[in-house]
Amino acid sequence: DAGITQSPRHKVTETGTPVTLRCHQTENHRYMYWYRQDPGHGLRLIHYSYGVKDTDKGEVSDGYSVSRSKTEDFLLTLESATSSQTSVYFCAISGEGTASGYTFGSGTRLTVV
């Protein structure tokens, strides 16, 4: 979707290195989310944000941190990457009145070797 972009699209990194994934939106939406997708687990929420500098943990937040210093950007950081964090990461956004649903980015495929 043109209103949300993720970068990079693909990344290979070594165990123990820090990694930051970026989600950028042009919709001025309040809510932003980071999910990971793994076979057999579907989508699992890592962290989400409900405003600038307002974030909360999801069900699989261990080993991840986030920051949101401005409305349009939501960063996901793996402080010290592990092989268990090899996954496809999706960012999503939603506005007020969330019955409109989420808009997802195209994903980042991260491989930790």
Next chain:
Amino acid sequence: GNSVTQMEGPVTLSEEAFLTINCTYTATGYPSLFWYVQYPGEGLQLLLKATKADDKGSNKGFEATYRKETTSFHLEKGSVQVSDSAVYFCALLPRNSGNTPLVFGKGTRLSVIA
């Protein structure tokens, strides 16, 4: 708590077959319900939604009806095409959710063969 249960996949159908993917939910109150679709190599896209009991969401020939009495939101299509091959996710948003994010099922992979 809030949860969504989808039928296990993969589901393999021949072109023009009838499709049903079952979805049931557990939630307090009456949530909004959604179906998302993920085509290979892409992110999830909203397929359809229903925000109250007995609502029917529809899009691209797919339909789902919000059934409060059976807490279900089954996805149906009368005649599938090869281009419908994808992973389908059922999701709910609790009513008066505040900051509560969408709750997703684990997804059902559909393969349609010509």
